[in-house]
Amino acid sequence: MASRLKKYLNRAIHKDQAGFLPGRQIKDNVRHIINIIEYLDLRIDIPAALVFIDAEKAFDNVSWHFLIKCMEKVGIRGPFLEAIKSIYSEQRAKVIINSNLTNPLKITKGTRQGCPLSPLLFILVLETLLNKIRETSEVRGIRIGTKEYKVKAYADDLVVSIEDPAKGINTMLELMETFGRLSGFKLNKSKTKMLIKNVDEQLKNKIELESGLTVSKKVKYLGIWITPKNINLVEDNYNRIWKECKRDLDSWNRLQLSWEGRMAAIKMSILPRMIFLFQNIPVIRGTTMFKDWQRTLSRFIWQGKRARIKYKLLTDRRDRGGFAVPNLQLYYEASCLCWTKEWISLDNTDLLDLEGFNIRHGWHAYLWQDKGKVHKGFSNHIIRGALLEVWNRCKRLVEKDIPWWLSPVDILITKKLNMEGKRWTYADLLRRSDKGWEIKTYEELKDKLSGWLQYHQINAIWREHKKTGMSKNKSKFQLEIIEGKSKLLTKMYNQLLDWDTMDEEIKDVMIKWAIDLGHPIEYERWTKLWTKDMKFSACVRFRENMEKMMYRWYITPMKLAKMYRTGDKTCWKCRKKEGDFFHMWWSCEEIKKFWGLVYDELKKILKYTFPKKPEAFLLGMIGEEINKDDQIFFQYATVSARILLAQSWKTSYIPTISEWQNKLIEYMDTAIMTQKIRQQRNNKFINDWNKFLSYMELTLGNVKITVGTI
Numbered sequence: 001m002a003s004r005l006k007k008y009l010n011r012a013i014h015k016d017q018a019g020f021l022p023g024r025q026i027k028d029n030v031r032h033i034i035n036i037i038e039y040l041d042l043r044i045d046i047p048a049a050l051v052f053i054d055a056e057k058a059f060d061n062v063s064w065h066f067l068i069k070c071m072e073k074v075g076i077r078g079p080f081l082e083a084i085k086s087i088y089s090e091q092r093a094k095v096i097i098n099s100n101l102t103n104p105l106k107i108t109k110g111t112r113q114g115c116p117l118s119p120l121l122f123i124l125v126l127e128t129l130l131n132k133i134r135e136t137s138e139v140r141g142i143r144i145g146t147k148e149y150k151v152k153a154y155a156d157d158l159v160v161s162i163e164d165p166a167k168g169i170n171t172m173l174e175l176m177e178t179f180g181r182l183s184g185f186k187l188n189k190s191k192t193k194m195l196i197k198n199v200d201e202q203l204k205n206k207i208e209l210e211s212g213l214t215v216s217k218k219v220k221y222l223g224i225w226i227t228p229k230n231i232n233l234v235e236d237n238y239n240r241i242w243k244e245c246k247r248d249l250d251s252w253n254r255l256q257l258s259w260e261g262r263m264a265a266i267k268m269s270i271l272p273r274m275i276f277l278f279q280n281i282p283v284i285r286g287t288t289m290f291k292d293w294q295r296t297l298s299r300f301i302w303q304g305k306r307a308r309i310k311y312k313l314l315t316d317r318r319d320r321g322g323f324a325v326p327n328l329q330l331y332y333e334a335s336c337l338c339w340t341k342e343w344i345s346l347d348n349t350d351l352l353d354l355e356g357f358n359i360r361h362g363w364h365a366y367l368w369q370d371k372g373k374v375h376k377g378f379s380n381h382i383i384r385g386a387l388l389e390v391w392n393r394c395k396r397l398v399e400k401d402i403p404w405w406l407s408p409v410d411i412l413i414t415k416k417l418n419m420e421g422k423r424w425t426y427a428d429l430l431r432r433s434d435k436g437w438e439i440k441t442y443e444e445l446k447d448k449l450s451g452w453l454q455y456h457q458i459n460a461i462w463r464e465h466k467k468t469g470m471s472k473n474k475s476k477f478q479l480e481i482i483e484g485k486s487k488l489l490t491k492m493y494n495q496l497l498d499w500d501t502m503d504e505e506i507k508d509v510m511i512k513w514a515i516d517l518g519h520p521i522e523y524e525r526w527t528k529l530w531t532k533d534m535k536f537s538a539c540v541r542f543r544e545n546m547e548k549m550m551y552r553w554y555i556t557p558m559k560l561a562k563m564y565r566t567g568d569k570t571c572w573k574c575r576k577k578e579g580d581f582f583h584m585w586w587s588c589e590e591i592k593k594f595w596g597l598v599y600d601e602l603k604k605i606l607k608y609t610f611p612k613k614p615e616a617f618l619l620g621m622i623g624e625e626i627n628k629d630d631q632i633f634f635q636y637a638t639v640s641a642r643i644l645l646a647q648s649w650k651t652s653y654i655p656t657i658s659e660w661q662n663k664l665i666e667y668m669d670t671a672i673m674t675q676k677i678r679q680q681r682n683n684k685f686i687n688d689w690n691k692f693l694s695y696m697e698l699t700l701g702n703v704k705i706t707v708g709t710i
């Protein structure tokens with residue numbers, strides 16, 4: 001019954017009520033209050049008050065008669081109403097006095113304790129009051145364009161935001177009294193708190209005197225300390241909680257916990273408190289705070305002694321050999337990314353109109369076109385600034401390519417006070433063709449767009465974005481976070497953790513390659529390698545070979561000698577020098593001869609000369625030295641050579657050029673397959689391979705090579 005009622009109420013109850021109903025969370029309410037305060041910070045011409053209502057034992061005082069009335073009013077009838085009536089109208093209790101049972105007593109007040117229906121029914125009753133406040137124009141809310149923000153509720157925690165409070169507050173209190181007489185709801189004036197903005201001392205005194213409420217400097221709302229200045233959020237909440245955490249760490253220090261016990265203590269006791277703050281007030285700038293916190297945690301784990309395992313390794317997942325110690329910065333970033341979900345999906349226009357009351361462009365322009373750099377005011381907003389900072393830090397990790405959710409329509413928009421119109425995304429505007437992604441025709445889109453001009457503007461943006469490319473599938477971020485419904489924080493944290501710990505591995509690899517090549521390769525170049533270059537073929541075998549090369553997966557004589565303590569480090573090919581990774585793949589005299597032959601043949605095929613760089617031959621990192629039209633073929637040519645070398649790994653055998661040519665002919669099929677799978681243009685294969693085909697005709701005499709049907 002409770003779940004049926006829940007579904008029903010989710011429609012009947014205004015979205016300003018967040019308590020107990022699915023999809024409504026505490027953090028939305030805190031975000032709302034912070035946004036109101038930010039707005040009033042800039043609009044100093046608007047005197048306002050935030051009234052945090054405290055109702056006396058709210059749950060116990062609901063009158064049943066009124067409850068049934070409320071249900072009838074919102075349209076609950078039939079057997080469902082009868083069922084609830086039977087629970088609530090004839091409750092009798094027998095009381096035992098001096099071991100004698102009394103006659104049944106009638107109970108007519110309060111919702112039943114522990115009954116899953118109770119809180120829902122209470123919300124239903126309260127909704128009557130909230131509606132009354134919403135309807136009453138003398139109680140003026142904070143207005144942005146056509147929107148008015150007046151009440152926000154989390155179960156019986158109510159906040160009313162009133163513009164011009166000297167006029168509105170008393171009307172509101174009267175409404176509550178009337179409502180109280182009907183429903184049993186009683187306002188507790190001494191516990192009801194009020195924050196004021198842009199109100200001078202004289203007006204403040206007047207409001208206090210007339211309403212009987214007192215103005216506070218600080219209010220605890222849903223577990224968060226709030227003041228009229230959002231800048232205090234960090235000190236009042238983060239610093240205060242962290243002090244508590246530190247005190248706890250100190251007292252646990254005396255308990256002589258084991259090393260693992262200490263890590264468990266962090267997970268069970270420190271983390272939840274911090275996560276609560278991260279989820280409710282993502283307002284931290286920079287990374288200094290996290291570094292300080294981590295240092296303290298690390299000192300606790302290692303008891304002040306030198307750390308024997310890097311913190312990063314401790315944070316790794318258990319199934320990968322880590323200890324799952326929380327990385328606070330990543331939890332914070334994960335919370336922030338979950339908050340940016342609203343900017344991405346653009347559904348919650350009430351929230352966005354308030355949070356973006358003075359932004360100049362569409363939200364996606366800030367997320368994707370770096371508009372935050374041009375419009376500095378965007379980041380002056382405490383939430384927007386913090387979220388954008390984290391977004392920019394993580395953007396490339398969560399979305400490597402142009403995301404499906406990106407809306408060129410929203411990018412083009414000059415922001416008005418209230419959001420309107422559908423923000424079509426690339427998922428709506430593009431289609432896949434044999435040339436890859438392209439914008440649908442004007443005919444197909446004209447119902448969605450405002451006209452030709454917009455169509456051209458969208459095309460112009462797409463031409464830019466196309467250079468980055470749009471991925472074949474939706475990103476993990478989109479699937480899990482933007483379209484996901486549950487456990488978002490955990491999922492986001494795990495995504496970030498994967499990248500964070502992988503990074504470590506990659507840095508290691510990058511350093512080793514830099515030593516071998518004699519020069520470092522920029523991080524961007526590596527990123528391009530695994531986001532673009534590696535995708536030259538649909539064949540997983542090639543990708544695997546490139547990954548193994550990059551991660552230096554092949555076991556060398558050096559490594560073997562270390563593993564088995566044999567002492568024999570000599571190269572299997574030349575039997576002279578020590579065989580480390582780079583020797584075995586490049587600098588060995590014998591291997592060099594093979595690469596030399598391949599290089600000479602390649603020059604013959606391509607009909608020009610180019611530098612013989614190991615990063616091109618071993619890693620597939622090609623630059624302008626190879627003509628654009630030849631790059632795909634070059635990848636096939638070098639991957640063939642590497643696969644041959646890998647096949648004779650651990651032997652003294654050196655592959656020959658005709659073996660290499662045969663391998664390439666064999667791999668032509670994969671190129672044809674790739675063209676089919678990826679629906680590339682029909683002449684793609686011929687363009688990529690024609691130089692090789694004519695070279696083979698020459699070398700093999702007049703034998704015509706026929707390629708299977710394309």
Ligand SMILES: [Zn+2]
Nearest residue numbers: 571573574588
């Ligand atoms: Zn050698």
